[in-house]
Amino acid sequence: MSSKHDIPDGLNEEYYQISQSILGSFNKYRPPLNIFSFKEDVARVMPYYKVGGRLTNEQIEQLAELTDQGLIFVSRADHPVYVKHISYQLDLVLVDKNLKEKEIADIFAQALTRRLAEFFDQPVPAVFDKLWVDLMVLTEYLYQDIRRSRALVRRLHTEHSLENHSLNCGFLGIGLWSKIKDKGFSEGVKRKTFDRVVAGLFLHDMGMAKVPAFIRDKTKPLTGDERTKVNTHTKTGFEMLNKLNLRYPEVEQCVTEHHERINGTGYPMKSVKQEFAGRLCGIADSFCAMITKRPYAEAKTMMQAAQELAGDARYDREMTKALQSFLVMDMKMKP
Structure with a gap:
């Protein structure tokens, strides 16, 4: 987790913080699960993308930047979807340090x-x-x-x-x-x-x-x-x-x-x-x-x-x- 941001220690009890490797494994425009971003000004996790929607090119660039900063998460409530996704690209378990x-x-x-x-x-x-x-x-x-x-x-x-x-x-x-x-x-x-x-x-x-x-x-x-x-x-x-x-x-x-x-x-x-x-x-x-x-x-x-x-x-x-x-x-x- 990036030291540049004051992110609550207990956040990973409810969310997975994702890396560029995980983000890159998702469909570019239509990720298979909901995505959230951490808003520093209110110290809360907020919805960024909802399943069924489509990311714009601008959002894709912004998403990559926020991921580098350690501010992008997916919900542990989507654990079955996340498990299924990574099970098809099993080597990701070796790079996802938040699992x-x-x-x-x-x-x-x-x-x-x-x-x-x-x-x-x-x-x-x-x-x-x-x-x-x-x-x-x-x-x-x-x-x-x-x-x-x-x-x-x-x-x-x-x-x-x-x-x-x-x-x-x-x-x-x-x-x-x-x-x-x-x-x-x-x-x-x-x-x-x-x-x-x-x-x-x-x-x-x-x-x-x-x-x-x-x-x-x-x-x-x-x-x-x-x-x-x-x-x-x-x-x-x-x-x-x-x-x-x-x-x-x-x-x-x-x-x-x-x-x-x-x-x-x-x-x-x-x-x-x-x-x-x-x-x-x-x-x-x-x-x-x-x-x-x-x-x-x-x-x-x-x-x-x-x-x-x-x-x-x-x-x-x-x-x-x-x-x-x-x-x-x-x-x-x-x-």
Whole structure:
């Protein structure tokens, strides 16, 4: 906020102060939400532009000048519109210093759910590239302070769909990882490793995009042939990684090992050797399946699901205990 102007400290509780980067992302003549300016002579925020109108060239020039001076705002009452707008240009969360952590979490949830749905509908390189760009914005944001992942975990979807489940696993997996590492996350985890594990968490079920929707959404027990189709999604996902040129070990582990179990009872290999990313993703995958309502099962509470996993010898005990601790300690904080 500019030091040239005496703007009340509490103003940002009701308004977002916008920068030139944000202003430049709006439609030039018809911004998607109401705009306000701070009038110094009366020390009040006053309407500048109303949705449905059209800015003149003179107003556009004046608006740019006022924005440089830190005098242009949009209302937090328009938060849903603002979230939707920035979700289409996700890198703006890195430059808008007036967004609150919970507001940024809303934006990431909306943007990434939409990107994942687009990718699962068309799992081709051109669509994947857009998803990858947004995932890297997320990792840039979180690598600066991994504690920001707490707000993301509070925004898990409660209804099941492939994209909702994938987003939930990404958010939950990151939060669990932050608890496992506890202190010194950025010192102990290399950035490229972070990028790749995060990508794997979101993409672990990509092979399910090739399973017919009527099987994925079936309310009755699967037939033997249908179960076989579902169980091959890890192999299908691995094959898709080749086509996307995404052959990073951490991503491969999430895709191929999230149904393996440490006692050798999982699939497809029934191997007791699960790498870190595979174990982390396996717990996130099971937990997120348990807390959403599915056609064949009611949702459990987060604590019920975490307790059930902690008592299951098929999962990494250190990780399941960390999950319980994360939920008990961190999730008590305000959203």
